[in-house]
Amino acid sequence: MKKKINQRLMEITILAIVMTTICMTFVYYGIYQNQVKKDLQMMGKTLSSTKSFYQELQNQPSSLKLGINNLRITWIDADGTVLYDNDIDIGDMENHSDRPEVQEALASGEGEIVRNSHTMNQKNFYYALLQSDGTVLRVATGARSILNVFMNSFPMIIMVLFVVVLICTVLAHFLTKQLLLPIKNVVENLDDTTQIPEYKELVPLVHTIRSQHENILMSAKVRQDFTANVSHELKTPLTAISGYAEMIENKMVDENQTIHFSQEIKRNSNRLLVLIDDIIRLSEIDNGESNFVTKEVDLDRIARVCMKELKVQADKRDVTITYHGSKCVLMANPTMMRELIQNLCENAIRYNNSGGYVEVTIKEEQGQGLLIVKDNGIGIPKDQQERVFERFYRVDKSRSKRTGGTGLGLAIVKHIVELHDAKLSLISELGKGTEIRIEF
Ligand code: ADP
Secondary structure, three states, rough: HHHHHHHHHHHHHHHHHHEEEHHHHHHHHHHHHHHHHHHHHHHHHHHHOOOHHHHHHHHHOOOOOOOOOOEEEEEEOOOOOEEEEEOOOHOOOOOOOHHHHHHHHHHEEEEEEEEOOOOEEEEEEEEHHHOOOOOOOEEEEEEEOOOHHHHHHHHHHHHHHHHHHHHHHHHHHHHHHHHHHHHHHHOOOOOOOOOOOOOOOHHHHHHHHHHHHHHHHHHHHHHHHHHHHHHHHHHHHHHHHHHHHHHHHOOOOHHHHHHHHHHHHHHHHHHHHHHHHHHHHHHHHHHHHHHHHEEEHHHHHHHHHHHHHHHHHOOOOOEEEEEEOOOOEEEEOOHHHHHHHHHHHHHHHHHOOOOEEEEEEEEEOOEEEEEEEEEOOOOOHHHHHHHHHHOOOOOHHHHHHHOOOOOOHHHHHHHHHHHHHOOOEEEEEEEEEEEEEEEO
8 A cells, every 4th residue: 555655646746847848948948939020020120211321221131231149131032032141141031921920911901920940940030121122131031940949958857857856755655554554553453442543434334344344243252142041041951851860771760760851861861952943044044045935925924823832831731822923025035934933932932821812913004014913921031122133042940941942933033034135123011011013
């Protein structure tokens, strides 16, 4: 980055110097050219109005020698015949009636032109003035061409360029260092949330990086906690199974107790299986977002199928489950919809009182699918309502375990809801009951 900024600064500097030099050369050459023209005009007019000079010209033009440095004077007759030239022998000179400056002077009194000389280094400036006797007096001078001016100043330009580039290199080094210092500070203090970046343009970027950083740390912690929780949850039934088996092996159990111990081994094994099923399911939903496929499903039809099995569970606990549903078509994953209904209803049955009720409603409201599971069970304390969606979080651990809960049901529900971009809300009052609403 530093190198790139330096390089760019250098490119801009060189470009600026070259452009300025070219522009200045053109501007100054324009001024210089105008000055040459003005001087030439003045000279022409002065000579023309100097009587003695004009008389000299008329009397003995061939012998007149004018020693005016770099000034060529030509006297031309009205028909174009050259009568005098201070530079070239007039015998060698052709008729000048075709020269634009002469034609212009004959027509309008004065004329001027700039012509490139045979060398590229010089330009010739001509000024012609009509005299009262019908002849034309022409003065001319040579001046350096723009190329010549440019070439002459070229070594100077190169020297200036070299010095400026040298100064810029040093300045650019310090400038980029100074420019990049706040960025370096931000990078070094990413973890320090009290540090506000000096450049306000960096604030959103720093926020994003910090929140990503926090998310990474948080999800690492969640995973760590999850692994610890899983090990703990698996250990309890396995320890029980191993203990019972060891007692049977050591013949510490008499015949009457064998059946009871076998039932305990079976109960704990089943618990393990359910737990493992839930763990696998959760990690599938967690990782398998790319395999997540939706199709048009009727939530009402899925719920009606689930109700049959849920009724059996409800009956066992002396809970009444009722269903009010109407056609509710939406784009969703059918397996996940079944899991969603089952998990919510099983909880409503499990955390209920004998004689309690569970009401399941499915309907379409303003084009939106709505699933409501309401019970008049034990309810959830206000301060724990957020936490019940965490993995392995249970309000009453012993009740959950006793009733076959794994502590993962609502975590799975939350994931499914998020995957479907749905909205979940929970209303619950301790001792009165719970209502969970999902809007698709
Ligand atoms: P679990 O397998 O223990 O039921 P969940 O993730 O499904 O795990 O639920 C987490 C906790 O939330 C439960 O242990 C229970 O304490 C509480 N809970 C869930 N649903 C209800 C409900 N309908 N009524 C009261 N408490 C509930």
